[in-house]
Amino acid sequence: MEVSNGAEETYQKKFALPVDSEHKSTEFRLFSVAAPHMRAFHLSWISFFACFVSSFAAPPLLPVIRDNLGLTATDIGNAGIAAVSGAVFARIAMGTACDLFGPRLASAALTLLTAPAVYCTAIANSPTSFLLVRFFTGFSLATFVSTQFWMSSLFSSKVVGTANGVAGGWGNLGGGATQLIMPLVFNLIERIGATQFTAWRIAFFVPGLFQTLSAYGIFFLGQDLPDGNYSQLHKSGDKHKDSFKKVLYHAVTNYRGWILALTYGYCFGVELTIDNIIAQYFYDRFNVRLHTAGIIAASFGIANLFSRPGGGILSDIVANRYGMRGRLWTLWIVQTLGGVFCILLGKVGSLGVSVAVMLIFSVFVQAACGLTFGVAPFVSRRSLGFISGMTGGGGNVGAVLTQVIFFRGSHYTTETGITLMGVMIVCCTLVIMLIHFPQWGGMFCGPSSKGATEEDYYLSEWTAAEQDQGFHTASLKFSENSRNERGKRVQPAPTPTLATPNAYV
């Protein structure tokens, strides 16, 4: 078993898993809870799961809530949009917070700050207050960014797609699980003796407590990086405390981040939209019972158990042979197929076939989410958090856009809306063709003929002055460790020289 080969360290740290020179784990062992790598994995997916449960806790209880609060269909639609729109900016802010303070504090802070919104759902008394609590609870979906950032900090490029995919997928599972959990809790409380309109309120304390407890778990049991927490490493000088302006600049000027933000809106955004509308769709179009519609809705979210992780694993497998170019091709193919099945879903007229198409659609669209975060960790090293935040935020923008364009009011029937959304997925996914890494290539072009290396790309984010002070050492190690993104089929690109690297856009 390999041990850390960082000979420059003044002390040898023994890790339970094999690690690379950055002390990132090169293996992903699902059933281990070894600190810091696998423990952080379990803490982060559980807390993200809790946030998803809270954010989508209201939809399954709407038949009771809408009578208690006198909601109209418009009120419900607006609250659904509010639930996913808060996270647009929260995800970007979260990315920055991770870059500056570390994922452990950032996610514990967000989870604790949004827990009050969940508790206060129990005392909502009007359409406006209902919209507000759903809006603020939705901010907690930004823990997605800290999850992906944390996994990207602890797992090496060979397994980062897998780690990101499983953590993201099992967190998203919360959106499906809540459609089963909340009605169960509600029925239990009703049976103990509360009336309907009180029972749903008490039920909301369950996701709230779950969130609070998961934040405690993260704070006390988690660790930002293999070598310690940001605050310790900042103080000891082992980690340079970066400047917000620089992090922002390098994220915003990297066009690949914007492209991923757009395409993520058409896999994850579509997933959120479907979470909000699919139960009603089956209830209205096929006249199933509300209980049955809830189970169908839950199965869409529960596919996340294997489909998003599957996307991440697929990304890593393809990269092993074909490198980054393989990751990009696979992402484009899978997401486009997701769009095709979405078009089909709106057109199918019988219940059984519709459920089957929905399940196939869910697998492709969720796998595309996993594949996206097989690419995102490589877009930037200095601004990893911000890029993750932008991509994640783009996902929520997609959810807002699709709900506003296709599922608000009665302009389109729900089935037409679903088909048109599928067309939009296929069109917007085409931009993946524009992503090009000078050191690895893109979908249609190979690496730059000027012989760019990973070091050239990642070190171009640091000025010469910053490099003199040694702030770029993490990027240097990352460049070395990401060399397997060249794939096995292509001729090896030139190895780095000691000369000052060129700046690459």
Added chain:
Amino acid sequence: MEINRAIVATILLSCLAASCYAITFSSLKRTLDLDASVKAGQVLKAGEAKITVSWKVNTTYPAGTESSYKTVKVQLCYAPISQKDRGWRKTVDLLKKDKTCQHTIVERPYSASDNSVTYTVKRDVPTATYFIRAYVYNAAGEQVGYGQTTNAEKSANLFSIEGVTGRHVSLDIAAVCFSAFSVVSLFGFFFMEKRKAKASN
């Protein structure tokens, strides 16, 4: 021959079964007169207020009309203003799919003498505007007549019910306490983090 008879029987039976579920509201006659203790515009409190409803067959109908009536069901029904923009309360002519009346006041075997009920508005009745309607059913469970306290346009004689909020002081206190606990925990975390960083140096 046997098979032909079996097929015909199946078709007839399924027609019968289908007809059980194809009854429309517009095909029903308003054979009942309802009398309710609620006045137009009155606001009742769920869980407290009482409504007294009585019903009898309208005298303009022939005497034997009620011989087929086996069950009577009296319900609270949503007025149009409470159905607006709320598809889950939609009025549909096909009675199987109609969602106008969702709260049952009483359901009992029909009898000419036992024709009144005093009902305490249940705590799960939401805030809305209502009227009262009674359906009578025959032995097969099909609607064969109705009566209601309002007119055909559902614009007259409507009353309101004020539902319970479901909120309790203890819930309010619990929500505030748990929220405060979460925020205070966060400050505790930051404080501890700072101390740990200082101590590790």
